[in-house]
Amino acid sequence: MNSLSLEKSQPTRVERTLCDDVSAAEPGSVVRVQGWVHRRRALSAVTFVVVRDRSGLAQVVVRPDDGQDVPPEETTVEVVGTATANPQAPGGVELTAPTITALTEPAATPPVELWRPSLNAALPTMLDHxxxxxxxxxxxxxxxxxxxxxxxxxxxxxxxxxxxxxxxxxxxxxxxxxxxxxxxxxxxxxxxxxxxxxxxxxxxxxxxxxxxxxxxxxxxxxxxxxxxxxxxxxxxxxxxxxxxxxxxxxxxxxxxxxxxxxxxxxxxxxxxxxxxxxxxxxxxxxxxxxxxxxxxxxxxxxxxxxxxxxxxxxxxxxxxxxxxxxxxxxxxxxxxxxxxxxxxxxxxxxxxxxxxxxxxxxxxxxxxxxxxxxxxxxxxxxxxxxxxxxxxxxxxxxxxxxxxxxxxxxxxxxxxxxxxxxxxxxxxxxxxxxxxxxx
Amino acid sequence: MNSLSLEKSQPTRVERTLCDDVSAAEPGSVVRVQGWVHRRRALSAVTFVVVRDRSGLAQVVVRPDDGQDVPPEETTVEVVGTATANPQAPGGVELTAPTITALTEPAATPPVELWRPSLNAALPTMLDHxxxxxxxxxxxxxxxxxxxxxxxxxxxxxxxxxxxxxxxxxxxxxxxxxxxxxxxxxxxxxxxxxxxxxxxxxxxxxxxxxxxxxxxxxxxxxxxxxxxxxxxxxxxxxxxxxxxxxxxxxxxxxxxxxxxxxxxxxxxxxxxxxxxxxxxxxxxxxxxxxxxxxxxxxxxxxxxxxxxxxxxxxxxxxxxxxxxxxxxxxxxxxxxxxxxxxxxxxxxxxxxxxxxxxxxxxxxxxxxxxxxxxxxxxxxxxxxxxxxxxxxxxxxxxxxxxxxxxxxxxxxxxxxxxxxxxxxxxxxxxxxxxxxxxx
Missing domain, CATH: 3.30.930.10 (Bira Bifunctional Protein; Domain 2)
Structure with a gap:
């Protein structure tokens, strides 16, 4: 799936992992994902970030001493982090100690909350946006x-x-x-x-x-x-x-x-x-x-x-x-x-x-x-x-x-x-x- | 290729053979082809008919005692005949003793001779037709x-x-x-x-x-x-x-x-x-x-x-x-x-x-x-x-x-x-x- 020339031309970086494949990453290994900030949830001691790409979702855990800013939801990001087993994470593996790089300017707030399990918007809203x-x-x-x-x-x-x-x-x-x-x-x-x-x-x-x-x-x-x-x-x-x-x-x-x-x-x-x-x-x-x-x-x-x-x-x-x-x-x-x-x-x-x-x-x-x-x-x-x-x-x-x-x-x-x-x-x-x- | 339901629903007839597959027919077997009269060439003792379908061409030999009329070129036909080895036929096999059934009215003469190896027509003629x-x-x-x-x-x-x-x-x-x-x-x-x-x-x-x-x-x-x-x-x-x-x-x-x-x-x-x-x-x-x-x-x-x-x-x-x-x-x-x-x-x-x-x-x-x-x-x-x-x-x-x-x-x-x-x-x-x- 990723054996295209375009991927082969990027040999110097850690290869991109699709969100759905994070669950299969070797614990302790360095993983690079790219996608949209699907959900950003700041608790007192930790911020949970869910990244969405074409394959699915992956969870990233950001702690204060990671020194990372988490851009607003829907901003595109690259996250390089450590695969860490956590039974509570989707797929059982999350990324910790991440470096988060925004790939564009901070995204405007979406017209509907895309992170909710179902999209409860009226049809005209869905179509206008x-x-x-x-x-x-x-x-x-x-x-x-x-x-x-x-x-x-x-x-x-x-x-x-x-x-x-x-x-x-x-x-x-x-x-x-x-x-x-x-x-x-x-x-x-x-x-x-x-x-x-x-x-x-x-x-x-x-x-x-x-x-x-x-x-x-x-x-x-x-x-x-x-x-x-x-x-x-x-x-x-x-x-x-x-x-x-x-x-x-x-x-x-x-x-x-x-x-x-x-x-x-x-x-x-x-x-x-x-x-x-x-x-x-x-x-x-x-x-x-x-x-x-x-x-x-x-x-x-x-x-x-x-x-x-x-x-x-x-x-x-x-x-x-x-x-x-x-x-x-x-x-x-x-x-x-x-x-x-x-x-x-x-x-x-x-x-x-x-x-x-x-x-x-x-x-x-x-x-x-x-x-x-x-x-x-x-x-x-x-x-x-x-x-x-x-x-x-x-x-x-x-x-x-x-x-x-x-x-x-x-x-x-x-x-x-x-x-x-x-x-x-x-x-x-x-x-x-x-x-x-x-x- | 022919295992569709539509083919399975025709069990009582000899199954259709594509023209390109006539060369693989058992000599002496009865073969049914369907297509267009690509070329009709009447010699003194025999008429050669080339049938064209989506796969290619097959040759049919019509003798006077076959009692068959050969419709004009481009008429669609069904031909049931006997597979007969002939090194001179395309693919080495031709159909003999055929029954030819026209599937439509006799076709009008085409604006260009489609049976010639190359189509020598001016561009407007090609496009108009x-x-x-x-x-x-x-x-x-x-x-x-x-x-x-x-x-x-x-x-x-x-x-x-x-x-x-x-x-x-x-x-x-x-x-x-x-x-x-x-x-x-x-x-x-x-x-x-x-x-x-x-x-x-x-x-x-x-x-x-x-x-x-x-x-x-x-x-x-x-x-x-x-x-x-x-x-x-x-x-x-x-x-x-x-x-x-x-x-x-x-x-x-x-x-x-x-x-x-x-x-x-x-x-x-x-x-x-x-x-x-x-x-x-x-x-x-x-x-x-x-x-x-x-x-x-x-x-x-x-x-x-x-x-x-x-x-x-x-x-x-x-x-x-x-x-x-x-x-x-x-x-x-x-x-x-x-x-x-x-x-x-x-x-x-x-x-x-x-x-x-x-x-x-x-x-x-x-x-x-x-x-x-x-x-x-x-x-x-x-x-x-x-x-x-x-x-x-x-x-x-x-x-x-x-x-x-x-x-x-x-x-x-x-x-x-x-x-x-x-x-x-x-x-x-x-x-x-x-x-x-x-x-």
Whole structure:
């Protein structure tokens, strides 16, 4: 972990020890830690200093005859001290007889007390001071879980022959992106910000067969809700040569299991700090048809969508009947799905698409797409649009595309569900919404 | 590679074989491939069909009594045939007595002949038809190298305790982004697209110490050159607790070596198809000071920057004197660096920043940043701006930041240099520039 050239280039000093590794230091040895003054607690005869770095916390004991000033909390410091066993210290080892060097000017008092076990601040305070409030170990844990999830997402797909792609965020027409698009002044003419890489990931299935992208998408959401952001991170997947949406769902199962596995493997400390349970993904996700789902929850058969209370009831049913936190609902009415959705072959009122529910909340939407050029022309015309407006997208289909499908996972929504955050704003590093554009 | 649930759900059919694996098929066995008709060549007694999939090419032989129609080139097909040894076939095995099933309508004739060994098309043709021209194996190789480089970038940093972050692309003020920013209509008020994650990655060093981001950045470049795009992929790194820019350069060395290693490990086929050489990264990158570099190339000592011909001469010198494709130039004049740049402690005319040259071309810019809040206030005031305009950025420094630094690598520029592409547009999947907004 520290075998980089940058560490090797510092041979003359005692090597830095991460706070979490202080517990393993040889008693009596000289240890150097670097980090933030997490907590400074002056008692009559001694001052306890807790130093925080990216790994965790370490305790430093300062006695009057050490002749050391302890800078205010959040100041960055280097501490060189003697590792000393103390059963009361975190990890059983603390640093004594320290030399403390401040690495910057004394820090201003943080807007919230970061050393308290939990961060009890109102959401606007948390967000206004994001660069500081993210330092709280419990808050930081949420992002560690997000990052570990993305790592698991990629490693699952890399192992399955997928190619990572990067598609443009500037698009030429609002048509490509649907409603609620942001308009940009693009060298004096209008352009739009992509609401999703949908069209591009499909075109790239024509090149690489299997593609994924992790990147920002932009939605001018006029709704001020706990689950909408103007900008969020979309984990997009698309693959060719599928039989139908069930193959896509099979892949989604593996990807979700990979994301959960990423958390377990790379963010175990964060899981512990938050006291959450990483979801267990069944080998096969139970599937119910949309029509059966309506019947199950007692909704009228002509309902075009599932209401939140329906989704909750379905989640309870999946847990009760299948012991699963996950449930896929397939066959959503074509009328409610975008034009590129593949219909259900035996009954075109329904679609070869699905939603994945996690504990009764919608987590992922996906499905099979159309792949025959004539189907696209008909579908675009059927919604009253001119296929010529889609010419650059349609060339991929005219020149041969396989049956394909895919899905998109909203990172913030995923992280909120896993961590139990009530609002997606809590798990975006610097959220953007109707009202917020800073920090 | 094919052990996913999605593959397991297809037990009743002969499992799909990737084209590259046909050579390993048991002669006489029944093999199923899926892909595009890459080449259809009808001779008097036989038609040769080359099928292309994500792995490579496989040959299918169709005889009149097979009773098979061969759809036009680029049509997607499934072919079930008998593996038959033939020393003349690619890989020594071809499929005979095939059943060919078209998976879509007959494909339109491609704008360029994709089956030719090299793609001889003018750049505008290549770009106008990107969804199709990327299918050419040699062209696709460039992106495979890009994707493998990113994979090596991440794995190097993941192993060194870095956290991947995702920072906002909407920013509140043009100040944060400098000149050439794109303006967006953000719910009726102006916002701007981030030109770099610089401010955010620094703030996040205060949280995670070591961060990286792979994502789009936006520059309203009015210049129509072979190395500027309006949107490109930036590989951004920032880390805390450095001594100075030399620690940053040490990390950059490891990251560049990791990217080269990613290519060797994950894109060997692409390297072979392009006939290129993956650069060898020396254990230590030679470093020359800016002032010495000027003297070496015979430029006046008051020059504020290196001209392209100077960089070329320095590249030749590094190869001749150090046997290195890479050379770092450190100490660029403070006057030419952004305000957050850390000065050289013993002579503040110079900076603790560097450019990394690769074969005489600038590839990466990086360095140490200021970390004391009072230094920021002074630096912002010195360029005639009000520090209050930077309030949300500055709170990270007021609340304690470590000495830190970082760098940014432009993915398209990197890929162009590695593959020898003359224009960055050739290696962006769907480039965006002054004139181009589609496909």
């Amino acid at each position: 994001a660069p500081v409030t993210w330092r709280h170990p419990a808050r930081r844990a949420a992002w560690e879980i997000a990052a570990a999830s993305v790592r698991g997402f990629r490693s699952t797909l890399d192992a399955a022959g997928f190619t990572e792609v990067q598609t443009p965020k500037f698009v030429a027409s609002a048509t490509e992106s649907g409603a609620n698009v942001f308009e940009v002044d693009y060298f004096g003419r209008p352009a739009y910000l992509a609401q999703s890489p949908q069209f591009y990931k499909q075109q790239l299935v024509g090149v690489f067969e299997r593609v994924y992208e992790v990147g920002p998408v932009f939605r001018a959401e006029p709704h001020d809700t706990v689950r909408h952001l103007a900008e969020y991170v979309s984990l997009d997947v698309e693959l060719g040569f599928v039989r139908d949406h069930r193959d896509v769902l099979g892949l989604l199962r593996d990807v979700v299991a990979g994301m959960a596995g990423g958390i377990t493997e790379h963010a175990a400390g964060a899981v512990e700090r938050l006291g959450i349970e990483v979801p267990r993904v069944p080998d096969r996700i139970p599937v119910i048809h949309f029509a059966d789902a309506l019947a199950l929850v007692g909704a009228p058969p002509e309902e075009p969508d599932l209401a939140p209370e329906h989704e909750r009831a379905l989640g309870e049913w999946a847990l009760r009947e299948h012991g699963s936190d996950f449930l896929a609902v397939e066959g959503y009415p074509m009328a409610k799905r975008p034009f590129y959705t593949h219909p259900q072959p035996d009954d075109p009122r329904w679609s070869n698409s699905f939603d994945l529910l996690f504990r009764g909340l919608e987590l992922v939407t996906g499905g099979q797409r159309l792949h025959r050029p004539s189907d696209y022309v008909a579908a675009i015309a059927a919604q009253g649009e001119d296929p010529a407006a889609y010419a650059s997208y349609l060339q991929a289909f005219e020149h041969g595309m396989p049956p394909h499908g895919g899905f998109a996972i909203g990172l913030e929504r995923w992280t909120a569900r896993i961590t139990g955050a009530a609002n997606v704003r809590e798990v975006a590093l610097f959220p953007r919404d109707l009202h917020r554009l800073t920090p | 990107a969804p199709v021209t990327w299918r050419h194996p040699a062209r696709r190789a460039a992106w495979e190298i890009a994707a493998a480089s990113v994979r090596g970038f991440r794995s190097t940093l993941d192993a060194a305790g870095f956290t991947e972050v995702q920072t906002p692309k909407f920013v509140a003020s043009a100040t944060e982004s400098g000149a050439n920013v794109f303006e967006v209509d953000y719910f009726g008020r102006p916002a701007y697209l981030a030109q770099s994650p610089q401010f955010y990655k620094q703030q996040l060093v205060g949280v995670f110490e070591r961060v990286y981001e792979v994502g789009p950045v936006f520059r309203a470049e009015p210049h129509d050159t072979v190395r500027h795009l309006a949107e490109y992929v930036s590989l951004d790194v920032e880390l805390g607790f450095v001594r100075d820019h030399r620690d940053v350069l040490g990390l950059l060395r490891d990251v560049v070596a990791g990217m080269a290693g990613g290519i060797t490990e994950h894109a060997a086929g692409a390297v072979e198809r392009l006939g290129i050489e993956v650069p060898r990264v020396p254990d230590r990158i030679p470093v020359i000071h800016f002032a010495d570099a000027l003297a070496l190339v015979g430029a006046p000592p008051e020059e504020p920057d290196l001209a392209p011909e100077h960089e070329r001469a320095l590249g030749e010198w590094a190869l001749r004197e150090h046997g290195s494709d890479f050379l770092a130039v450190e100490g660029y004049p403070m006057a030419k660096r952004p305000f957050y740049t850390h000065p050289q402690p013993d002579d503040p005319r110079w900076s603790n920043s560097f450019d990394l040259l690769f074969r005489g071309l600038e590839l990466v810019t990086g360095g140490q940043r200021l970390h004391r809040p009072s230094d920021y206030v002074a630096a912002i005031a010195a360029q005639g701006e009000d520090p209050a305009a930077y309030a949300s950025y500055l709170q990270a420094f007021e609340h304690g930041m470590p000495p830190h630094g970082g760098f940014a690598i432009g993915l398209e520029r990197w890929t162009a240099r590695i593959t020898g592409a003359a224009n960055v547009r050739e290696v962006a999947l769907f480039p965006r520039d002054l004139h181009r907004l589609t496909p």
